[in-house]
Every structure is written in C-alpha cells, then in structure tokens.
C-alpha cells in the first residue's frame with residue numbers, strides 16, 4: 001500500500017470515530033489488515049488520527065493515577081508474567097497487608113503531586129474477608145483526599161464489593177489481561193470467565209470498572225482486538241495498558257520486549273476500537289519507551305498515565321510526566 005493509499009484509509013477509518021461512531025466489523029478488518037505492519041509515515045498518520053479521536057471523544061484532560069502495592073507476593077495463582085506468583089522463583093518483595101495509615105500516607109503524597117486516582121492493590125486470587133475492613137478503612141481515608149479511591153483486590157463477592165463501595169470505593173480494577181483464546185496460555189489456575197464475572201459483579205453493584213491487559217506475551221493482533229472488543233462490551237470506563245517487562249524466573253522471562261513502534265500500534269488499535277474509553281498507560285512504559293520517549297504512547301491516542309512505581313518495577317515521577325504532557329497539549333491537574 002502506498003503512503004497515499006494508507007493516508008486515505010486512515011482518514012476513512014478515523015473520521016466516523018471523531019464524529020461519535022464505533023468501527024463496524026468490516027472496518028475493524030481493514031484496520032487489522034494495515035495497522036500491524038504500519039511504519040514510518042503511515043504509523044505517524046495512524047497515531048495522529050488516534051490523537052484526533054481521543055481529543056474528540058475524551059478531550060484534552062490527562063489523568064494521572066498511582067498505586068500502592070498494599071500486599072505483595074505469596075500469590076497462589078500462576079499468571080505467567082507475574083513476579084508475585086508463588087509458582088515461580090523471583091526476587092519480588094513480599095509483605096503482608098500494609099496498615100491503613102501507611103496506605104493513606106502513600107496516597108496523600110501522590111495527591112500533593114497532582115495525582116487524581118489512587119489504587120490499593122493486593123496480590124492473590126482474592127482479598128480474604130479478614131482483611132476487608134482494613135482495606136475499607138484505607139479507602140475511606142483516600143476518598144477523603146482530593147482523589148478517587150480505587151482498588152484491585154482480586155475476585156471479590158458482591159457483599160465485599162458493596163462494603164468497599166460504602167467505604168468510598170470509586171472504581172474497581174481487574175484486568176482481563178488478554179483474549180479469551182490466549183488466556184489459558186498465560187494462566188491456568190483460573191479462567192477468563194472467572195475474570196469476566198468480576199467485571200459483571202462490579203456492574204451489578206454499580207461500581208465503575210477499570211480493566212485492561214498486558215501486551216507482548218506472545219498474543220496475536222486478533223487476540224489484542226478481541227480483548228478490546230470484550231472490554232467494550234463489558235462496559236469498562238478505563239483501560240489500563242501494560243507492556244510486558246520480562247521477569248527472571250517467570251515463564252515469560254525470555255520474551256522479547258516490544259519495540260516502541262509495536263507498542264504505539266497497540267495504543268492506536270485500542271483508541272480506534274475503544275474511542276470513548278480512558279486508555280491509561282501503566283506498567284512497562286519505561287521498559288519499552290525508555291526516558292527519551294516515555295510519553296510516545298500519549299501521542300498515539302492514550303489519555304492517562306500511571307505514575308510513580310508499578311507493582312514490582314519502577315516508574316516515572318509525576319513532575320516530569322506532567323511537564324511533558326503539557327508540552328503535548330494535555331491539561332493536567334496542578335500539583336498541590
């Protein structure tokens with residue numbers, strides 16, 4: 001395809017999205033015929049179109065979120081990418097649930113730096129009932145700050161979700177990670193359906209859902225598109241995008257790190273398939289983009305960033321990200 005043909009295709013696919021539509025099945029096929037091999041001018045044209053879609057459907061506000069690893073390690077699940085799985089010998093830190101005051105102090109430090117959502121994350125299939133009240137206290141403390149209190153605590157019952165909602169939970173995070181077809185290749189201790197049921201339980205409980213995936217595990221472009229469409233149907237409002245940082249000791253230790261262009265293509269794909277959802281770049285950003293291009297995914301259609309440290313890897317600091325985002329034309333909350 002010549003650059004001229006490619007530019008026309010990009011226009012044809014993106015203009016309806018700018019006007020408020022979603023891609024029809026035939027247009028999704030056309031996108032998947034061209035985007036996976038797009039380079040140079042064509043990839044730049046896709047990225048510029050994705051930014052235009054983001055501006056039309058989401059606006060110019062960039063949201064910064066951060067997390068605390070409230071409980072780490074000792075997980076019984078066998079997610080092949082994860083440093084915290086007890087099935088693999090890794091150097092991930094292990095600690096029991098932090099007391100609520102430490103969690104709230106970590107959130108307050110991020111609120112002072114302009115972070116507007118803060119997630120309490122615990123490893124494991126599900127937070128035990130005995131730890132629920134402690135997390136509820138932490139969420140109430142975070143909700144009293146000028147920020148949204150989010151949580152990622154595994155497969156919770158509707159009763160547990162209701163308790164957290166009453167304490168101030170703003171949104172629940174639970175990644176689907178990848179497509180239904182590819183999921184058994186990365187986890188066999190639970191099913192894709194188990195994860196989807198968490199999203200459904202949140203919707204039944206009236207809790208907004210943040211759910212996304214991890215890219216670079218060996219999944220195909222069809223898997224990536226399937227994940228996006230499942231998230232669209234599941235009604236998630238926010239889609240965290242993680243790029244694999246291969247961890248020594250895990251089954252994915254030897255996977256190659258995605259190239260920058262491949263990661264940009266993934267962000268473009270998600271913006272084209274999820275035009276009106278928040279697309280938030282999270283783990284793996286420094287691994288893929290380094291320091292010199294750390295905001296490149298924001299110039300490919302994303303509208304949010306996780307700042308500070310990730311669960312088991314270090315991230316960028318909010319101050320530098322905030323300045324870079326303003327240079328890209330985003331509006332970012334002031335640091336307090």
Ligand code: SF4
Nearest residue numbers: 075077079082085123
């Ligand atoms: S991703 Fe979550 S559920 Fe899977 S092994 Fe890691 S901590 Fe456990």
